[in-house]
Amino acid sequence: MKDSAIQKITEDLLPQKFGKQGKIWVAFLSVLCIIGFIAYCRQLSKGLVVTGMRDYVSWGIYISNFVFFVAISLVGSLITAVLRLTNAEWSTPLTRIAEIIAVSAITFASLIIIVDMGRPDRFYNLFIHGRLQSPIIWDVIVITTYFFISLLLLYFPLLPDLQILLRFKERTNKRLYWLYGFLGSFWKDTPQQIKISRRAVNILSITIIPVAFSIHTVTSWLFATTYRPGWDSTNFGAYFISGAFLVGAGAVIVAMYVFRSHYNLERYITYSHFDKMGKILVMLALLYLYFNVNEFLVPAFKMKKSEEDHLMGLFTGEFAPVFWFAICTAMIIPILILVNRKGRRPLPAFIAGLLVVVGSWFKRYLIVTPTLLHPFLPMHDVPESYKHYFPTWEEWAIAIGSLAGAMLIITIFARIFPIIPIHETITETEQHEKE
Amino acid sequence: MEIKDNSRREFIAAGLLAGLALAGCSTKKNPFETDTLEEVKPSGVMVKLLSVDGKVIEVDKAFLKPVPELPAIPNDIARKGIAGKKFVMVIDLSRCKSLKKCQAACNHMHHIHPGQNWIKVYPMQDAEHTAPYWEPTTCMHCDEPPCVKVCPVDATFKRQDGIVLIDSDRCIGCRFCMAACPYSSRVFNWEDPGVPEDIAKQPYSCETSVPQKKGTVGKCDFCPDMARKGELPHCVSACPNGVFAFGDMLEDTVTNGSETFRFSDLIRDKAGYRLMEDLGTKPSVYYLPPVNRNFPFENNEGKEEGKHS
Numbered sequence: 073m074k075d076s077a078i079q080k081i082t083e084d085l086l087p088q089k090f091g092k093q094g095k096i097w098v099a100f101l102s103v104l105c106i107i108g109f110i111a112y113c114r115q116l117s118k119g120l121v122v123t124g125m126r127d128y129v130s131w132g133i134y135i136s137n138f139v140f141f142v143a144i145s146l147v148g149s150l151i152t153a154v155l156r157l158t159n160a161e162w163s164t165p166l167t168r169i170a171e172i173i174a175v176s177a178i179t180f181a182s183l184i185i186i187v188d189m190g191r192p193d194r195f196y197n198l199f200i201h202g203r204l205q206s207p208i209i210w211d212v213i214v215i216t217t218y219f220f221i222s223l224l225l226l227y228f229p230l231l232p233d234l235q236i237l238l239r240f241k242e243r244t245n246k247r248l249y250w251l252y253g254f255l256g257s258f259w260k261d262t263p264q265q266i267k268i269s270r271r272a273v274n275i276l277s278i279t280i281i282p283v284a285f286s287i288h289t290v291t292s293w294l295f296a297t298t299y300r301p302g303w304d305s306t307n308f309g310a311y312f313i314s315g316a317f318l319v320g321a322g323a324v325i326v327a328m329y330v331f332r333s334h335y336n337l338e339r340y341i342t343y344s345h346f347d348k349m350g351k352i353l354v355m356l357a358l359l360y361l362y363f364n365v366n367e368f369l370v371p372a373f374k375m376k377k378s379e380e381d382h383l384m385g386l387f388t389g390e391f392a393p394v395f396w397f398a399i400c401t402a403m404i405i406p407i408l409i410l411v412n413r414k415g416r417r418p419l420p421a422f423i424a425g426l427l428v429v430v431g432s433w434f435k436r437y438l439i440v441t442p443t444l445l446h447p448f449l450p451m452h453d454v455p456e457s458y459k460h461y462f463p464t465w466e467e468w469a470i471a472i473g474s475l476a477g478a479m480l481i482i483t484i485f486a487r488i489f490p491i492i493p494i495h496e497t498i499t500e501t502e503q504h505e506k507e
Numbered sequence: 508m509e510i511k512d513n514s515r516r517e518f519i520a521a522g523l524l525a526g527l528a529l530a531g532c533s534t535k536k537n538p539f540e541t542d543t544l545e546e547v548k549p550s551g552v553m554v555k556l557l558s559v560d561g562k563v564i565e566v567d568k569a570f571l572k573p574v575p576e577l578p579a580i581p582n583d584i585a586r587k588g589i590a591g592k593k594f595v596m597v598i599d600l601s602r603c604k605s606l607k608k609c610q611a612a613c614n615h616m617h618h619i620h621p622g623q624n625w626i627k628v629y630p631m632q633d634a635e636h637t638a639p640y641w642e643p644t645t646c647m648h649c650d651e652p653p654c655v656k657v658c659p660v661d662a663t664f665k666r667q668d669g670i671v672l673i674d675s676d677r678c679i680g681c682r683f684c685m686a687a688c689p690y691s692s693r694v695f696n697w698e699d700p701g702v703p704e705d706i707a708k709q710p711y712s713c714e715t716s717v718p719q720k721k722g723t724v725g726k727c728d729f730c731p732d733m734a735r736k737g738e739l740p741h742c743v744s745a746c747p748n749g750v751f752a753f754g755d756m757l758e759d760t761v762t763n764g765s766e767t768f769r770f771s772d773l774i775r776d777k778a779g780y781r782l783m784e785d786l787g788t789k790p791s792v793y794y795l796p797p798v799n800r801n802f803p804f805e806n807n808e809g810k811e812e813g814k815h816s
């Protein structure tokens with residue numbers, strides 16, 4: 073392979089300074105984060121009373137946001153591990169996008185669960201008094217494990233790229249140069265280092281699959297281990313996992329489109345990537361639809377008394393608009409768009425991905441809240457406001473702030489590091505040329 | 508009966524030690540020393556006391572200082588519970604007319620946040636053509652408590668005497684127990700519960716559930732502090748109609764204060780049952796069906812609730 077070609081790839085993929093758009097975007101996200109932080113300070117001083125949650129709906133959009141984050145983070149394992157192990161080479165340019173989405177989402181999943189706690193000052197009790205019988209402790213364990221595996225899967229493939237970044241001293245500022253050196257100066261590209269790194273990535277790719285399944289299965293068990301109608305389901309683990317892969321794949325398509333158009337990566341993220349990811353998204357949407365049919369049709373056929381109010385509330389009652397909106401935007405419309413070859417071109421695929429992500433967020437809300445409004449004993453002997461739930465501005469601000477925070481991490485990561493692996497792209501291009 | 512003896516003995520011992528301290532038989536570092544060290548003149552009236560090692564001794568009355576309240580049971584002992592007891596409650600639905608004296612007494616004694624209730628009195632009607640009735644609910648103190656199963660930090664726990672309690676000093680406020688409880692018996696302190704200052708200053712006791720704390724879960728505790736004193740829970744003694752009967756299953760006795768029943772006979776004769784038996788939670792609260800009622804069912808709550816909101 074010619075040096076000029078290598079140089080071209082490197083030039084194309086090196087991280088670029090924020091343009092005007094980038095700066096506005098970062099400022100916008102930062103403002104959202106700051107508003108969320110202010111809302112959280114209010115919550116810290118006044119207590120959870122600033123939220124719309126009360127004794128019946130004791131979990132609200134914080135928890136649905138948590139489930140959403142855990143769900144979206146599963147894509148790291150799908151793209152990096154599943155596709156890597158099945159030798160789907162085309163996914164190489166997407167691995168880092170998927171992995172940074174996973175890391176930032178899982179970070180904010182942990183933060184949002186602390187936000188939901190009544191006594192965040194006692195967080196350490198989880199470690200000094202933790203009871204292994206509680207599904208929350210299972211979640212703490214697997215989420216921590218998943219976070220570190222994802223971080224390593226992000227870091228190891230980054231090492232050769234850091235080496236490249238260090239070569240372009242004139243392209244970076246002092247502090248970034250120090251950061252690259254701190255993270256990657258030990259990497260000398262020796263055959264032994266490459267061998268170790270490759271083995272490590274292989275081991276991590278295999279371990280992350282059961283861990284990824286665990287994080288979302290355990291998250292589903294936070295609900296399914298209770299007796300409540302709508303949660304008391306053996307379908308929940310698979311239902312959550314399939315939904316998680318769907319929203320994660322949707323998020324990757326969205327990120328692919330944004331990075332591609334913003335950083336002019338048309339040569340690296342091609343039509344073929346959108347085509348393949350589009351097909352995957354259709355398959356995942358169909359799978360999720362299948363689990364939804366299981367989840368709702370079977371209890372609806374029996375209409376047990378305890379389930380009836382809950383189900384009718386979703387189908388035709390107060391939650392019906394959100395319910396059908398979520399089903400249509402997260403599954404049916406994206407399927408209709410992406411089954412056509414034309415629909416798998418970048419722009420329509422981007423729109424389909426966006427619909428999936430938005431629909432999925434509301435789907436998580438529907439999993440958490442309506443159930444809590446249908447307890448076994450009727451809602452009684454409580455103030456009237458306890459019988460309804462609508463998030464307050466503080467909750468919206470914190471939830472939106474956390475979403476903005478996750479996007480901010482991804483944005484800043486793409487500013488500092490190459491979002492498409494340079495080294496791997498070069499080696500793969502070389503291999504193709506040899507063949 | 509044993510409980511009472513113990514508490515009297517502790518009372519005496521504490522009083523005795525305080526008296527000895529005042530008499531000046533100890534150094535200044537004595538923990539029982541009071542702030543205002545007054546001169547005490549012997550009154551000449553002698554009192555017989557039981558000493559810590561079981562001997563009867565005589566002390567001048569003037570040396571004794573009454574202890575106003577026994578100190579609360581330390582929380583590590585409160586976690587274990589009272590040995591040889593299995594507390595149960597029987598709620599007789601035929602006697603309830605939703606006076607809510609139980610609720611008021613409970614709210615008052617536990618300093619619960621206004622508007623929230625640990626005891627709820629539900630107007631129930633199981634099906635369209637079945638008779639309506641009032642159903643007071645407390646915490647069911649299940650033998651297979653779903654709340655305890657899910658608690659990540661062991662803040663809610665099951666004791667050997669069957670009572671399920673909460674350690675508000677440990678609770679992290681995740682509210683998983685509230686999601687897990689099918690009886691909706693748990694409430695959360697969404698804001699500062701507004702406990703009077705002098706009570707809020709007290710150290711938290713698992714047995715009294717006082718003081719309630721912001722950001723933690725609260726619920727009916729079966730008043731084990733009262734049981735230690737040999738007295739009935741506040742709801743039981745507050746009810747003028749004798750709806751609640753409380754007692755020890757191992758003694759096979761429950762009482763509502765004025766009447767005492769053999770528990771097994773009562774449950775057998777009146778066909779007692781427990782709520783949501785199919786869930787397998789094994790509650791410690793039994794219900795007697797609303798037959799041969801003392802009062803007709805009158806629901807005037809609609810108006811009343813309007814006032815609250």
